[in-house]
Amino acid sequence: MSSHAKLVGIVEENACEILSRHDLKGEYLSVRELRFPHGRADVVLYGLCEGISVMPIAVEVRQEIISGVDILGTINEKMRGIYDYAFTHVYIAVPGVRRRKEDLVRMHLSELGYGLLMIEDDKIKVVEEAKPKKPPGEDYYRVASQGVLYLAVRSALGDIGLKVDHISSEWIGVEKPINYYGWLFKNYAVFGVYARDLRAAEKLLDTVDVARLTDAGYRTHIEVRFVAVGRTIGNLHLCDEPLNERIAKDNVLKMMKAFKKAYKPCGVGFSIYKPLWSTNRTPSYPWALDQVRRCLSDKELGVLKSIAR
Known part of the structure; x- marks a missing residue:
């Protein structure tokens, strides 16, 4: 160290x-x-x-x-x-x-x-002691939103018996082939589930109720991970769109295989996520916690608890 x-x-x-x-x-x-x-x-x-x-x-x-x-x-x-x-x-x-x-x-x-x-x-x-004498600049709400999201995700996952084992500038969540996670994407704080590879994506799509999540405002994308010296150095999000019933398992797996071949030796993952709030503002912690808990209800992503452990 x-x-x-x-x-x-x-x-x-x-x-x-x-x-x-x-x-x-x-x-x-x-x-x-x-x-x-x-x-x-x-x-x-x-x-x-x-x-x-x-x-x-x-x-x-x-x-x-x-x-x-x-x-x-x-x-x-x-x-x-x-x-x-x-x-x-x-x-x-x-x-x-x-x-x-x-x-x-x-x-x-x-x-x-x-x-x-x-x-x-x-x-x-x-x-x-730090005693601020002027308001912060334009990045404040994004940084504060990240803190609210991270605290809410850690607490909500703890409620269902999952211990957060990854906290970084990029995301917070559980290090599993299929994992719950929170992160900032573009101008939104989001929560969702991520499948690390083809096998995990197939298992995820076999378990999730696409129609129900479509009505709840979820989105999806395929992630291409650029790797160097055994670690991810960046990513590319493709096919980012609202979740819909046209997103069949076979189509997703076919696209993932194609991207894995086109961008080799990169890794390819699949994500279903929900934008919770704009990072142009900062919600209260109780409100943010309610949003994440709602995502983890049995009506939404809670059905995945058994495979995200």
């Missing part, structure tokens, strides 16, 4: 120390390397205000701050240039500040509303 990854891990392990400073209690979640239109955050902590509204807190992790020029460079390049587009609360976490520079660093950060975390002996000390 790199030293940077270790520091990020310490921030995550001490998330409650940070969240409690902003009266965020109860359910929370962290996402590493969260990407958004203007950049990427080292780690984002999502907490809930009174169990209703999500608050995303970004943390930029540094190895060391050596001077006033160093911190000003970070503020201009990272905080103003990236984080301000998506967050109201931003911290810098660092294991060390050069002697006699801490007061200077605190002054620069506090003037602009940013916070400072000191990492020492696997613990976090909040040296300067």
Whole structure:
């Protein structure tokens, strides 16, 4: 593990120390390397205000701050240039500040509303609390929507006995050949089920009630996964359209086989998903949780519980 990854891990392990400073209690979640239109955050902590509204807190992790020029460079390049587009609360976490520079660093950060975390002996000390002095930029609602969705998906899957074992900037869900998952697609927060390959897609289509899901507003697509060095580096969504009774199992499998051959050595998967809300706004956590639970009802995707374990 790199030293940077270790520091990020310490921030995550001490998330409650940070969240409690902003009266965020109860359910929370962290996402590493969260990407958004203007950049990427080292780690984002999502907490809930009174169990209703999500608050995303970004943390930029540094190895060391050596001077006033160093911190000003970070503020201009990272905080103003990236984080301000998506967050109201931003911290810098660092294991060390050069002697006699801490007061200077605190002054620069506090003037602009940013916070400072000191990492020492696997613990976090909040040296300067983040106190935003201006509204966030245009990426905020997308980032906040992702947090609401992720918290709701984790809770709803837990209700049916499934433990989330994958949380990344791309998606949250269960690592299975057929898995429930939540993710952001274009301008929507979505929830659905994903079949990793041809065999899984065939099993999924044998189980699901296409007519019922059609009436509930579901969509479908075939995903081509581009792979390098054993990992997915990108994807392409094809045949994305509203679910309908014309989407027969044989047709889907035929298209998947054709795409697998045309784009080899890529992987090919199949997804049935439901857009829940536009990421141009952020719903309350209780409302979002209700939407995901509805997807997991027996009338919709709940019939797949037995094959998604």
